[in-house]
Amino acid sequence: MTGRAPLLVVGDALLDRDLDGHADRLAPDAPVPVVADCAERLRPGGAALAACLAARDGREVTLVAGVGEDPASRELTRLLEPWLRLIPLPLTGPLSEKTRVLARGRPVTRLDRGSGTTREATDAARAAIRGAPAVLVSDYGRGTADALRDVLTGHPPLVWDPHPRGGPPVPGTRLVTPAEQEAHRFAGQGSGAVGELRAAARAAATLVEELRAGAVAVTLGARGALLSYGDQPLLCPAPEVHGADPCGAGDRFAATAAGLLADGALVGEAVEGAVTAATAFVGEGGAGTLMGLSEVSTEAAEAAESGDGVRAVLARVRAAHGTVVAAGGCFDLLHAGHVRLLQAARRLGDCLVVCVNSDASVRRRKGAGRPLTPLDDRVRVLLALGCVDAVAVFDEDTPERLLAELRPDIWVKGGDYSGADLPEAALLQEWGGQAVLLPYLDGRSSTRLMTRAAGAL
Structure with missing residues (x-):
């Protein structure tokens, strides 16, 4: 280890799969591309991706997530084993899987399967949260954060990374990191304002007040992130703009911000560092290259x-x-x-x-x-x-x-x-x-x- 603070990640784990080939023709029976010679890559997804990224930073990481005995869960457990400690929570069904079909690195379609959600909390998970000096919640709306909401309320996390199907962060969270569309949804502004910095600033200020959060950082993709403590926002621009695959950039942002806060950085420093890390992550190819290269x-x-x-x-x-x-x-x-x-x-x-x-x-x-x-x-x-x-x-x-x-x-x-x-x-x-x-x-x-x-x- 490098002296970096340990991190507990709480959230919904997924198994991500990329099928990447080339598309040089359309199918004879429908106007859809034929993706041929596909190479398959498996990697952790959701909260498991955020946890792996934190572990790859040289950090001791524990992941609390719903993981069962189905084939996808077993494969995910195998992928996680070298990197972190896993505290599994029982699932109601098979682990969620997300399969992307790509042609020369460009997404063509996505296939989802597995409807398992976290059934209940465990004593081990509750004890891990109570004893953790630094917690990141990565809520993909599959039940883990909700099952542990009571103990998280008593021990607010450093960072809460919400996603479209997830619930609101618990009050007292130090930094909430929604993407732009999620920020508008939580603030009740709909999606029509996406792309407007003024609207993103209003959403961030609203969320600081309503969620009683220390700060909100709205991630803006290639534009960087907008940081608000409830008043005038600070724009942290991305140092570069990349046209590469952005898959996993939000998890990279949240994992970096949580790690830096755990190490003692100020919120502004953590957000700036997270923008830089997410930009570099996209430039290197994003999550699609995570588990191989x-x-x-x-x-x-x-x-x-x-x-x-x-x-x-x-x-x-x-x-x-x-x-x-x-x-x-x-x-x-x-x-x-x-x-x-x-x-x-x-x-x-x-x-x-x-x-x-x-x-x-x-x-x-x-x-x-x-x-x-x-x-x-x-x-x-x-x-x-x-x-x-x-x-x-x-x-x-x-x-x-x-x-x-x-x-x-x-x-x-x-x-x-x-x-x-x-x-x-x-x-x-x-x-x-x-x-x-x-x-x-x-x-x-x-x-x-x-x-x-x-x-x-």
Whole structure:
């Protein structure tokens, strides 16, 4: 951890799925696009997304949310396990799922299923709220905030992030962060005033008074956010305007604001920091790239100045029509064999992205007691190598999903595979990539190092 304050997130968790392909023709039976060659990405959604974003900031996070035993709930629990502590609340039905169909990153349609709502509070959830120094409520209207409204009223949260189907924040909340349309709805102004700063300012002032909130920050998308304490508002403009996917920007805003307030920032400082973070989040591709391309915590990324972001590296190399090389492994104890392999891989192209197993993935593959070196430290060491341009982390047992997002031209494996059974070879062929083997340096292995170290004790 980095010394950042812990955060408790209370709200409604979703399972989000993106199906991203290309649409080059219309269907013969209806004037609708045919989206082909879809790659599937799963990620936490709703309050679970806000919680994961806070955890990726290097913060200790606990999530209180409705999660059941249905397949979507189990998948969400698996995605959350490496990042945070989950206190589940019982659901009335299957977890809500949101599936977006995209064509080259642009949404075509959305499919929703799962009607489960939080059935009741639990003693564990109530105790967690009472004992938490900092609480963020992310209310998507699926019952969690309502089930815990009594205890939240007695312990008002730092930030309440309302959504269209949710109820009003409890009185005494320090900062309420509605989107513009939600602000008008809560203030009883309808949706006709959306886009007018004067109307947004009136809505914010009304909400400060009616909700007895410390402040209201109305998020305005590419324009930034309007902060009101009930009088003259402060406009916090976005530092840049991006045309990328804004999905999840509101959760990024709320998670950042709550974290900064928990760390002792003033409300104005927290809102300005949240605008900056949400703008950068959209510029990097938004929630659609969350679980594949940037699983490295802020602490690890800041620790190695030589490590550019994955997306920036890929964009730069592909703009110059260069060759993207990727290599993967646990890299629990980095040794000379690893270094030689990575150096050779880098010489095959114009950049090298190293795909690293998360701590949970290593444990499943290697057993209890592994990894010896935690993820942040493994990332730091890899980024310090001159031959490594970027690091991406995957939580699955194998890197197929991450490779489908990276789509490298060359995928490098150590020489303990034969060409016939290289697991990722067929996947690489889908986009014309090539899997290659490179020989290991004889006599070097992490297992051998651990055995020798144990024998010397």
